[in-house]
Amino acid sequence: xxxxxxxxxxxxxxxxxxxxxxxxxxxxxxxxxxxxxxxxxxxxxxxxxxxxxxxxxxxxxxxxxxxxxxxxxxxxxxxxxxxxxxxxxxxxxxxxxxxxxxxxxxxxxxxx
Amino acid sequence: xxxxxxxxxxxxxxxxxxxxxxxxxxxxxxxxxxxxxxxxxxxxxxxxxxxxxxxxxxxxxxxxxxxxxxxxxxxxxxxxxxxxxxxxxxxxxxxxxxxxxxxxxxxxxxxxxxx
Numbered sequence: 001x002x003x004x005x006x007x008x009x010x011x012x013x014x015x016x017x018x019x020x021x022x023x024x025x026x027x028x029x030x031x032x033x034x035x036x037x038x039x040x041x042x043x044x045x046x047x048x049x050x051x052x053x054x055x056x057x058x059x060x061x062x063x064x065x066x067x068x069x070x071x072x073x074x075x076x077x078x079x080x081x082x083x084x085x086x087x088x089x090x091x092x093x094x095x096x097x098x099x100x101x102x103x104x105x106x107x108x109x110x111x112x
Numbered sequence: 113x114x115x116x117x118x119x120x121x122x123x124x125x126x127x128x129x130x131x132x133x134x135x136x137x138x139x140x141x142x143x144x145x146x147x148x149x150x151x152x153x154x155x156x157x158x159x160x161x162x163x164x165x166x167x168x169x170x171x172x173x174x175x176x177x178x179x180x181x182x183x184x185x186x187x188x189x190x191x192x193x194x195x196x197x198x199x200x201x202x203x204x205x206x207x208x209x210x211x212x213x214x215x216x217x218x219x220x221x222x223x224x225x226x227x
Contacts, residue, residue, distance in 0.1 A: 030212030042116075042202055042218035043155075050212070088154065092213040098162060099170060100145070100213050104154035 006089060006106040014111050019076040021106040023089030024069075030092050032065055034074050037086045037105070046074075046087075079110045114139045118203050118219035125193055126227055133188045133222050135203030143208035144186040145170070145216070146178065148199040155202065161186055162208055193226040200224075 007022045023032070031050050035043040049056045049065045049072065056063045062075040076083055086105045093099065116137045125131055137144065145160040147170075157170030161180040175197055177189040186205075190197060200223050204216040 033213070033215060035216075040200070040221065040223075042220050043204075043216070044218070045215035048215055090213075090216075098160065098168065099157060100216065101157070101171075102147070102155040104152065 006087070006103045008106060009104070010107045010109070012109045012111065013079055015079060015081055017079055017110075019079050019083070019108055019110070021074045021087050021108070023072045023074070023103055025072075025089075025091045025103075026070065027093050028067075032063075032072050033090045033100075034061075034063060034072075035088045035090060035102075037088065039085075043088065076108075079108075081110050081112045084108060084110045114217065116203055116205055116217050116219035118201075118222050120222060121220060122223050124225045124227065127194055128192050131190050131193060131224075133190075133201060133203075133224070135186045135188065135219060136184050137186075137203075137205040137217065138184065139205060139217065140183065141205035141207055141217070142183070143214070144180065144203065144205045146176070146186070146188045147202045147204065148172065148197075149202060149221075150199050158188070158201075193224075195226050198224060198226050 005024050033048045034046045037043045047058050047063050049063050060077045065072045086107045088102050088105045090100050090102045119134045142163045146158040147155040149155050156172045158176050159178040161167045203219040206214040206216045
């Protein structure tokens with residue numbers, strides 16, 4: 001079952017611009033996480049936001065969570081070419097915290 | 113260094129020939145999981161384990177088996193591989209509680225081709 005759906009599927013921007021990616025999910029959750037994947041490599045955890053949090057920051061990353069709309073956004077400010085990667089959201093279900101469900105990802109390309 | 117290791121990293125095999133992909137973590141994590149990644153489908157969970165001798169099916173368990181005899185190891189077994197199991201496989205581990213998930217640490221991936 002697909003819990004998280006990212007939007008857009010792909011995004012191309014210039015260095016220095018901000019990149020915003022969105023994630024929508026279907027059921028009540030405990031946590032929502034964002035991961036980054038460089039081409040063909042393992043995913044790297046970026047940030048975790050709990051269902052009782054609305055916003056979280058980590059360096060150039062800002063994550064928001066709107067549980068009423070069942071959606072989250074990841075903002076990367078002042079993007080760099082090295083930010084080029086795919087970004088995935090992942091959620092657990094409140095009624096079944098054992099499973100982590102990933103979305104299909106947003107592919108971000110940052111041009112120098 | 114804290115890490116999740118997978119072996120082999122690349123494997124080309126033929127239909128029906130049993131294979132095992134190993135996964136090991138050195139972080140004393142309770143939770144381990146296998147995912148497959150296919151274009152346009154994101155990551156889909158195959159099996160997961162909440163602790164030793166405790167395993168459960170994910171979203172796409174058909175054609176796969178797992179075991180968790182030791183905390184650090186979580187091998188993925190394909191008894192009779194078929195071409196539709198050609199994919200990129202990831203093992204991941206994390207701490208576990210019933211209160212919600214923790215950040216997952218991913219292995220480098222195993223690219224499997226079944227001809």
